[in-house]
Amino acid sequence: MEREVVLEVVERGRRRLARRRAWRWGSHVMLAWGSAVLLLVLVRTIVPIALPFEWLAVGGLLAGMLSTLALAASWRIAPRLAAQILDLRFRCADRLATAVELITGVHPPTPLAPALIADAAQAAVSLDLSRGLPARPPRAFWAAALAVLLTVVTARGLVGVSLPGTPARDVAQTIKREGRRLERAGDTLEEQARVDRARLSRRIAPSIRRLGEQLQRERLDRSDALARIESLGRQVEEARRQAQARGMEAGQPPPPSQRNIPSDLFRRRAAADRTLRQMREIADRLAQSRSPEERAALMRQLADLAGGGPEGDVPARVREQAGAAREQMAAGDTAGARRTLQQSASDMDDLRAMLADEEGLQQAQRDLRRSADQIARGRPGAPAEGEETPRPAGQPGSVAPGSRPLPQGEGPAAEPPPGPNQGTTAGQGSPAEKLGDRTPRLEADKQQNRVRGLQGEGRVTTSDLLGPGRPGQVRAPQGRAVAAGRAEADRYLSRMRIPPEYREIVRRYFEALAAQR
Amino acid sequence: MDAQTFRSTYTTLREAMHRVIVGHGSLIEHVLIALFANGHVLLEGVPGLGKTLLVKTLAQVLDLRYSRIQFTPDLMPADIIGTNVMFQDPDGRRFFEFQRGPIFSQIVLADEINRATPKTQSALLEAMQERTVSAPGGPYILEEPFLVLATQNPIEMEGTYPLPEAQVDRFLFKLKLESPTVPELIEIMDRTTGPAAPPPGVVASGERIREMQAFAREVPVASHVKAFAAHLVRATHPRDETASSMARRYVRYGSSPRGAQALLLAGKVRALVEGRVNVSIEDLHALVLAALRHRVILNFEAEAEGVDPDEVIRSALAEVPSTPAASATWTS
Numbered sequence: 001m002e003r004e005v006v007l008e009v010v011e012r013g014r015r016r017l018a019r020r021r022a023w024r025w026g027s028h029v030m031l032a033w034g035s036a037v038l039l040l041v042l043v044r045t046i047v048p049i050a051l052p053f054e055w056l057a058v059g060g061l062l063a064g065m066l067s068t069l070a071l072a073a074s075w076r077i078a079p080r081l082a083a084q085i086l087d088l089r090f091r092c093a094d095r096l097a098t099a100v101e102l103i104t105g106v107h108p109p110t111p112l113a114p115a116l117i118a119d120a121a122q123a124a125v126s127l128d129l130s131r132g133l134p135a136r137p138p139r140a141f142w143a144a145a146l147a148v149l150l151t152v153v154t155a156r157g158l159v160g161v162s163l164p165g166t167p168a169r170d171v172a173q174t175i176k177r178e179g180r181r182l183e184r185a186g187d188t189l190e191e192q193a194r195v196d197r198a199r200l201s202r203r204i205a206p207s208i209r210r211l212g213e214q215l216q217r218e219r220l221d222r223s224d225a226l227a228r229i230e231s232l233g234r235q236v237e238e239a240r241r242q243a244q245a246r247g248m249e250a251g252q253p254p255p256p257s258q259r260n261i262p263s264d265l266f267r268r269r270a271a272a273d274r275t276l277r278q279m280r281e282i283a284d285r286l287a288q289s290r291s292p293e294e295r296a297a298l299m300r301q302l303a304d305l306a307g308g309g310p311e312g313d314v315p316a317r318v319r320e321q322a323g324a325a326r327e328q329m330a331a332g333d334t335a336g337a338r339r340t341l342q343q344s345a346s347d348m349d350d351l352r353a354m355l356a357d358e359e360g361l362q363q364a365q366r367d368l369r370r371s372a373d374q375i376a377r378g379r380p381g382a383p384a385e386g387e388e389t390p391r392p393a394g395q396p397g398s399v400a401p402g403s404r405p406l407p408q409g410e411g412p413a414a415e416p417p418p419g420p421n422q423g424t425t426a427g428q429g430s431p432a433e434k435l436g437d438r439t440p441r442l443e444a445d446k447q448q449n450r451v452r453g454l455q456g457e458g459r460v461t462t463s464d465l466l467g468p469g470r471p472g473q474v475r476a477p478q479g480r481a482v483a484a485g486r487a488e489a490d491r492y493l494s495r496m497r498i499p500p501e502y503r504e505i506v507r508r509y510f511e512a513l514a515a516q517r
Numbered sequence: 518m519d520a521q522t523f524r525s526t527y528t529t530l531r532e533a534m535h536r537v538i539v540g541h542g543s544l545i546e547h548v549l550i551a552l553f554a555n556g557h558v559l560l561e562g563v564p565g566l567g568k569t570l571l572v573k574t575l576a577q578v579l580d581l582r583y584s585r586i587q588f589t590p591d592l593m594p595a596d597i598i599g600t601n602v603m604f605q606d607p608d609g610r611r612f613f614e615f616q617r618g619p620i621f622s623q624i625v626l627a628d629e630i631n632r633a634t635p636k637t638q639s640a641l642l643e644a645m646q647e648r649t650v651s652a653p654g655g656p657y658i659l660e661e662p663f664l665v666l667a668t669q670n671p672i673e674m675e676g677t678y679p680l681p682e683a684q685v686d687r688f689l690f691k692l693k694l695e696s697p698t699v700p701e702l703i704e705i706m707d708r709t710t711g712p713a714a715p716p717p718g719v720v721a722s723g724e725r726i727r728e729m730q731a732f733a734r735e736v737p738v739a740s741h742v743k744a745f746a747a748h749l750v751r752a753t754h755p756r757d758e759t760a761s762s763m764a765r766r767y768v769r770y771g772s773s774p775r776g777a778q779a780l781l782l783a784g785k786v787r788a789l790v791e792g793r794v795n796v797s798i799e800d801l802h803a804l805v806l807a808a809l810r811h812r813v814i815l816n817f818e819a820e821a822e823g824v825d826p827d828e829v830i831r832s833a834l835a836e837v838p839s840t841p842a843a844s845a846t847w848t849s
Contacts, residue, residue: 084741088839093797098739110737115520116794 160219556689
């Protein structure tokens with residue numbers, strides 16, 4: 001009976017020891033993890049680090065607890081050694097360990113064995129394992145939990161906080177600056193959309209302005225800022241797709257590429273403007289033309305429009321209406337032809353608004369992308385990786401001259417590129433920002449030729465040319481002038497009556513004059 | 518004999534001695550432990566601390582034969598073990614008969630043992646270890662219990678012969694006597710300057726002591742306690758890989774295996790004295806200085822720096838782990 005008591009207490013002690021050891025190990029690992037994440041949170045005020053700190057800390061804590069449970073279930077200790085630890089912890093003077101050895105046969109039998117086992121059983125019964133080996137987590141666990149809590153609180157509290165002069169501060173400043181830029185871009189887009197009657201752009205513009213205000217006002221870290229920009233970018237992309245679909249419904253062909261096509265967009269819009277101007281001009285002239293020559297000229301212009309225009313970029317519906325107007329005009333129905341042209345001009349105007357919508361949305365996309373790139377890089381004013389700034393048509397790219405095929409629409413008829421005080425943001429922004437990056441250097445080999453030799457090497461010849469002086473400034477060799485001045489001074493010194501004690505002073509005076517000359 | 522009887526006898530014995538001896542609680546305890554462990558004791562202390570009184574009192578309370586040998590430079594081995602003396606019978610025939618010396622007692626006080634020559638000191642070797650005396654007509658077996666308590670003066674070293682290591686190793690304990698405290702001194706004065714107190718009565722017989730000695734050897738010792746004792750002894754060896762830091766520097770020779778034996782045997786007695794029937798590491802802690810201090814031979818550097826063997830042993834005690842390494846304990 002006493003043997004069972006001893007072994008049962010030792011077994012309970014074994015389990016508690018395994019749990020406590022697992023808790024201790026797990027807690028220290030959790031504490032180290034929590035402290036490391038907390039340190040990273042603090043380091044974030046110096047170096048921009050985009051990590052989900054809260055999830056890392058909480059996830060580490062949960063993983064540590066699961067590992068602790070697994071370790072507690074898997075760790076084993078021999079009963080004899082467990083008894084030693086219990087003896088030590090409960091000050092049993094090695095009673096339990098000796099008794100376990102006697103019970104398990106490690107120790108040879110002795111007449112005192114029954115007395116010893118009874119003594120050990122009495123000691124074992126009096127042990128309060130729950131008090132001496134409590135199942136509660138050790139202090140390190142609470143320290144780890146505190147570290148995780150601190151991490152969560154600090155990670156939320158220090159969002160956007162940065163120390164001066166650190167890369168994190170650069171990122172924060174970049175976010176605010178890009179916020180200002182986006183706010184201006186939103187304003188500009190809204191204004192331009194109002195002028196161009198671009199409905200989708202007008203709907204998106206306040207969102208861009210609000211995002212810019214948020215980037216300036218709120219303390220955001222890089223990942224938050226990028227996430228918001230990306231979210232708005234998706235909205236803009238959706239709107240742009242709608243605009244593009246509407247354009248296609250209206251007979252406008254889709255742009256060849258979805259990205260970085262400012263020149264094409266400018267060209268299509270310029271063509272629409274040109275066609276619209278031409279149609280309105282024809283309509284106006286229809287009301288005023290009386291002579292057969294003028295009517296014939298208008299018929300030719302209508303034929304051109306019906307044929308697609310000189311560039312072939314007149315929409316199909318406009319071509320049809322131009323053809324109908326031409327037929328009406330040929331039939332003598334000038335008023336009908338004029339109404340048809342006015343209707344066509346109205347359609348063209350709608351198409352132009354759609355193009356403006358698309359252009360504005362693409363500009364918004366570029367602004368957002370550029371801001372995202374700048375924030376991702378975290379350096380003020382640095383061009384983003386792979387960024388292609390909107391370059392006016394006709395401006396050479398990074399390819400060598402002559403090797404780049406001339407795109408359609410370029411040439412003398414193409415619209416000039418918008419300058420610093422032109423385009424959709426006239427009078428705003430710096431010229432460097434509006435003109436984009438510097439033109440890349442030509443990839444040509446440069447050879448430097450240097451004439452090698454030693455200075456003063458070879459024969460040197462000098463010659464004096466004597467002759468009448470030329471009018472103007474007189475030039476004479478310096479050596480000769482100094483010698484002449486000195487001789488003149490000597491002559492005066494010998495001829496004039498100069499006190500002997502001042503003669504040397506006067507000589508130095510003239511010599512100083514000669515040296516200055 | 519059972520543990521309870523052992524303890525009660527011990528307690529009675531100790532109290533009887535305390536009725537005569539003032540103070541020296543630890544000393545009396547160690548002497549009694551050595552007695553029940555069947556070992557000998559080397560007492561080191563200045564004169565006048567009650568060494569002789571302690572031994573005499575022990576002999577009185579145990580009803581054992583007691584003899585005192587005052588060691589002097591001219592003491593001869595025959596003066597200790599005895600010699601053949603010529604006798605003449607009534608018929609006028611002469612014959613030699615072995616006349617037993619003072620060693621043939623059960624409690625022997627070897628007073629100032631370091632004043633005798635090594636030759637005379639060595640006469641005690643066989644008696645202490647083998648408990649026999651080789652002499653013409655012998656060997657003669659000494660009667661149990663047999664306890665030698667030797668004293669030496671640590672101050673007056675001139676004209677002395679320090680005990681050789683082999684001799685010192687025969688002692689179970691080396692005990693140091695401390696000067697009495699003021700209350701103890703007052704108590705000593707009261708007892709010795711007043712009317713003579715009655716001598717203490719007999720508490721236990723020699724037969725009872727022999728039973729207790731045999732009983733103490735039955736006490737079980739856990740394996741880790743034995744391992745601790747072994748590691749402790751090895752830690753006093755300067756060239757051992759487990760040697761303590763002080764042992765490496767200050768020890769010439771570490772403790773012999775007799776040190777471990779003494780430690781464990783005395784530990785068994787102490788466990789019984791403490792009311793246990795198993796040896797604990799605490800027992801070893803309590804006895805290690807007395808059991809090992811005379812077995813650790815210091816080198817010249819230690820003597821030059823005044824290092825005490827007790828410091829070396831404490832260092833070993835602090836550096837030897839009393840529990841197994843955690844890494845070797847757990848498996849998964």
